[in-house]
Amino acid sequence: MQTIFNESQTRVNLMRAFAGECQARQRYYQAALIAQQQKLIGIERMFRFTAEQEERHAMVFWKDLKDSAGMTVDIAAGYPADVFDDIRQLLDASAAEEEKEHGIVYPDFARIAADEGYSDIASEFRMIAEIEESHRKRFEYYGKLYREDRLFRSDDTEQVWLCLNCGHIHKGSEPPQECPVCRAAQGYFIRECEAAFTSCETLKQ
Numbered sequence: 501m502q503t504i505f506n507e508s509q510t511r512v513n514l515m516r517a518f519a520g521e522c523q524a525r526q527r528y529y530q531a532a533l534i535a536q537q538q539k540l541i542g543i544e545r546m547f548r549f550t551a552e553q554e555e556r557h558a559m560v561f562w563k564d565l566k567d568s569a570g571m572t573v574d575i576a577a578g579y580p581a582d583v584f585d586d587i588r589q590l591l592d593a594s595a596a597e598e599e600k601e602h603g604i605v606y607p608d609f610a611r612i613a614a615d616e617g618y619s620d621i622a623s624e625f626r627m628i629a630e631i632e633e634s635h636r637k638r639f640e641y642y643g644k645l646y647r648e649d650r651l652f653r654s655d656d657t658e659q660v661w662l663c664l665n666c667g668h669i670h671k672g673s674e675p676p677q678e679c680p681v682c683r684a685a686q687g688y689f690i691r692e693c694e695a696a697f698t699s700c701e702t703l704k705q
Protein backbone atom coordinates (compact mmCIF):
# COMPACT_ATOMS: atom_id res chain seq x y z
CA MET A 501 0.00 0.00 0.00
CA GLN A 502 1.29 3.38 -0.99
CA THR A 503 1.23 6.21 1.55
CA ILE A 504 -0.62 9.30 0.26
CA PHE A 505 2.16 11.36 -1.33
CA ASN A 506 1.31 14.65 0.35
CA GLU A 507 1.33 12.93 3.74
CA SER A 508 4.48 10.93 3.13
CA GLN A 509 7.95 11.32 4.58
CA THR A 510 9.24 10.65 1.07
CA ARG A 511 7.83 13.98 -0.10
CA VAL A 512 9.76 15.76 2.68
CA ASN A 513 12.90 13.77 1.85
CA LEU A 514 12.57 14.68 -1.83
CA MET A 515 12.49 18.36 -0.90
CA ARG A 516 15.50 17.89 1.39
CA ALA A 517 17.34 16.10 -1.41
CA PHE A 518 16.38 18.84 -3.87
CA ALA A 519 17.70 21.51 -1.50
CA GLY A 520 20.86 19.49 -0.88
CA GLU A 521 21.58 18.99 -4.58
CA CYS A 522 21.01 22.67 -5.38
CA GLN A 523 23.41 23.62 -2.61
CA ALA A 524 26.00 21.06 -3.72
CA ARG A 525 25.82 22.50 -7.22
CA GLN A 526 26.33 26.02 -5.89
CA ARG A 527 29.14 25.01 -3.53
CA TYR A 528 30.99 23.37 -6.42
CA TYR A 529 30.55 26.41 -8.63
CA GLN A 530 32.00 28.53 -5.82
CA ALA A 531 34.88 26.07 -5.46
CA ALA A 532 35.43 26.22 -9.23
CA LEU A 533 35.79 30.00 -9.01
CA ILE A 534 38.39 29.69 -6.25
CA ALA A 535 40.31 27.13 -8.31
CA GLN A 536 40.14 29.44 -11.33
CA GLN A 537 41.51 32.34 -9.27
CA GLN A 538 44.40 30.09 -8.26
CA LYS A 539 44.93 29.12 -11.91
CA LEU A 540 44.17 25.47 -11.22
CA ILE A 541 42.08 24.98 -14.33
CA GLY A 542 41.89 21.18 -14.15
CA ILE A 543 40.40 21.44 -10.64
CA GLU A 544 38.10 24.21 -11.80
CA ARG A 545 36.74 22.07 -14.66
CA MET A 546 36.38 19.09 -12.35
CA PHE A 547 34.25 21.11 -9.92
CA ARG A 548 32.12 22.47 -12.80
CA PHE A 549 31.66 18.99 -14.27
CA THR A 550 30.49 17.70 -10.89
CA ALA A 551 28.30 20.77 -10.27
CA GLU A 552 26.42 20.08 -13.52
CA GLN A 553 25.72 16.54 -12.38
CA GLU A 554 24.35 17.86 -9.06
CA GLU A 555 22.05 20.09 -11.06
CA ARG A 556 20.68 17.05 -12.90
CA HIS A 557 20.17 15.23 -9.59
CA ALA A 558 18.22 18.24 -8.31
CA MET A 559 15.96 18.04 -11.37
CA VAL A 560 15.26 14.33 -10.81
CA PHE A 561 13.98 15.06 -7.29
CA TRP A 562 12.21 18.24 -8.40
CA LYS A 563 10.13 16.34 -10.96
CA ASP A 564 9.14 13.80 -8.31
CA LEU A 565 7.52 16.64 -6.35
CA LYS A 566 4.94 17.29 -9.09
CA ASP A 567 2.04 16.01 -6.99
CA SER A 568 2.78 18.80 -4.47
CA ALA A 569 2.80 21.50 -7.16
CA GLY A 570 1.75 24.85 -5.70
CA MET A 571 2.19 23.69 -2.09
CA THR A 572 4.92 24.50 0.39
CA VAL A 573 6.90 21.58 1.73
CA ASP A 574 8.45 22.31 5.11
CA ILE A 575 11.79 20.71 5.86
CA ALA A 576 14.26 20.73 8.72
CA ALA A 577 17.79 19.82 7.72
CA GLY A 578 21.41 20.75 8.27
CA TYR A 579 23.62 21.82 5.36
CA PRO A 580 27.36 22.45 5.36
CA ALA A 581 28.79 25.98 5.37
CA ASP A 582 31.94 24.91 3.53
CA VAL A 583 33.08 28.46 2.84
CA PHE A 584 36.79 27.93 2.29
CA ASP A 585 39.42 29.66 0.19
CA ASP A 586 41.78 26.75 0.44
CA ILE A 587 41.54 24.15 -2.33
CA ARG A 588 42.59 21.32 -0.03
CA GLN A 589 39.79 22.16 2.41
CA LEU A 590 37.28 22.47 -0.43
CA LEU A 591 38.23 19.06 -1.81
CA ASP A 592 38.21 17.41 1.62
CA ALA A 593 34.89 18.96 2.65
CA SER A 594 33.31 18.01 -0.68
CA ALA A 595 34.48 14.41 -0.32
CA ALA A 596 33.10 14.27 3.23
CA GLU A 597 29.68 15.56 2.10
CA GLU A 598 29.53 13.06 -0.74
CA GLU A 599 30.36 10.30 1.70
CA LYS A 600 27.47 11.35 3.92
CA GLU A 601 25.02 11.41 1.02
CA HIS A 602 26.16 8.05 -0.29
CA GLY A 603 26.57 6.29 3.02
CA ILE A 604 23.81 7.69 5.23
CA VAL A 605 21.32 10.18 3.77
CA TYR A 606 20.25 8.61 0.47
CA PRO A 607 20.21 4.99 1.69
CA ASP A 608 17.92 6.21 4.47
CA PHE A 609 15.68 8.06 2.03
CA ALA A 610 15.61 5.00 -0.24
CA ARG A 611 14.56 2.72 2.60
CA ILE A 612 11.76 5.08 3.68
CA ALA A 613 10.55 5.50 0.06
CA ALA A 614 10.43 1.70 -0.35
CA ASP A 615 8.54 1.33 2.97
CA GLU A 616 6.03 3.93 1.81
CA GLY A 617 5.47 2.12 -1.48
CA TYR A 618 7.50 4.41 -3.75
CA SER A 619 9.85 1.90 -5.33
CA ASP A 620 10.77 4.10 -8.31
CA ILE A 621 11.79 6.94 -6.02
CA ALA A 622 13.66 4.49 -3.79
CA SER A 623 15.64 3.33 -6.79
CA GLU A 624 16.44 6.92 -7.80
CA PHE A 625 17.83 7.57 -4.31
CA ARG A 626 19.92 4.42 -4.58
CA MET A 627 21.25 5.20 -8.05
CA ILE A 628 22.08 8.79 -7.20
CA ALA A 629 23.80 7.57 -4.02
CA GLU A 630 26.10 5.52 -6.26
CA ILE A 631 26.90 8.61 -8.33
CA GLU A 632 27.74 10.52 -5.14
CA GLU A 633 30.19 7.75 -4.33
CA SER A 634 31.92 8.36 -7.66
CA HIS A 635 32.04 12.07 -6.78
CA ARG A 636 33.64 11.24 -3.44
CA LYS A 637 36.34 9.21 -5.18
CA ARG A 638 36.98 12.05 -7.62
CA PHE A 639 37.38 14.62 -4.85
CA GLU A 640 39.62 12.29 -2.87
CA TYR A 641 41.76 11.62 -5.91
CA TYR A 642 42.38 15.33 -6.46
CA GLY A 643 42.72 15.96 -2.73
CA LYS A 644 45.52 13.42 -2.63
CA LEU A 645 47.30 14.86 -5.67
CA TYR A 646 46.98 18.35 -4.21
CA ARG A 647 48.22 17.42 -0.75
CA GLU A 648 51.18 15.51 -2.18
CA ASP A 649 51.98 18.32 -4.60
CA ARG A 650 51.50 15.97 -7.54
CA LEU A 651 48.96 17.87 -9.61
CA PHE A 652 51.76 18.74 -12.03
CA ARG A 653 54.32 16.12 -11.13
CA SER A 654 54.57 12.40 -11.76
CA ASP A 655 57.12 9.69 -11.01
CA ASP A 656 56.44 8.39 -14.50
CA THR A 657 58.74 10.09 -17.02
CA GLU A 658 56.35 8.92 -19.76
CA GLN A 659 53.28 10.50 -18.17
CA VAL A 660 50.96 11.96 -20.80
CA TRP A 661 49.63 15.45 -20.04
CA LEU A 662 46.88 17.25 -21.88
CA CYS A 663 46.42 21.01 -22.22
CA LEU A 664 42.76 21.72 -21.50
CA ASN A 665 42.97 24.88 -23.55
CA CYS A 666 44.20 23.62 -26.93
CA GLY A 667 44.54 19.84 -26.56
CA HIS A 668 48.34 19.79 -26.84
CA ILE A 669 49.85 16.53 -25.58
CA HIS A 670 53.07 16.53 -23.59
CA LYS A 671 54.99 13.50 -22.34
CA GLY A 672 57.21 13.70 -19.28
CA SER A 673 57.22 13.76 -15.50
CA GLU A 674 55.88 17.34 -15.51
CA PRO A 675 53.81 19.40 -17.93
CA PRO A 676 55.55 22.52 -19.31
CA GLN A 677 55.28 25.81 -17.39
CA GLU A 678 53.55 27.20 -20.45
CA CYS A 679 51.85 25.33 -23.29
CA PRO A 680 54.14 25.62 -26.35
CA VAL A 681 51.11 25.79 -28.67
CA CYS A 682 48.59 28.14 -27.01
CA ARG A 683 50.75 29.66 -24.22
CA ALA A 684 48.27 28.62 -21.52
CA ALA A 685 49.81 28.33 -18.04
CA GLN A 686 50.77 25.00 -16.47
CA GLY A 687 47.50 25.00 -14.51
CA TYR A 688 45.69 24.05 -17.73
CA PHE A 689 47.41 20.67 -17.87
CA ILE A 690 45.90 17.47 -16.51
CA ARG A 691 46.88 13.86 -16.92
CA GLU A 692 45.40 12.63 -20.18
CA CYS A 693 43.62 9.78 -18.38
CA GLU A 694 41.68 12.36 -16.34
CA ALA A 695 40.13 13.99 -19.42
CA ALA A 696 36.80 13.07 -20.96
CA PHE A 697 36.84 11.66 -24.51
CA THR A 698 40.57 11.01 -24.59
CA SER A 699 40.52 7.22 -24.35
CA CYS A 700 38.35 6.71 -27.43
CA GLU A 701 41.08 4.90 -29.34
CA THR A 702 41.10 2.06 -26.80
CA LEU A 703 37.63 0.88 -27.93
CA LYS A 704 37.79 -2.56 -29.53
CA GLN A 705 35.61 -2.62 -32.63
Ligand SMILES: [Fe+2]
Nearest residue numbers: 521553554557
Ligand atom coordinates in the same frame (compact mmCIF):
# COMPACT_ATOMS: atom_id res chain seq x y z
FE1 LIG B 1 24.13 14.85 -6.31
Ligand SMILES: [Fe+2]
Nearest residue numbers: 554598632635
Ligand atom coordinates in the same frame (compact mmCIF):
# COMPACT_ATOMS: atom_id res chain seq x y z
FE1 LIG C 1 27.80 14.69 -5.63
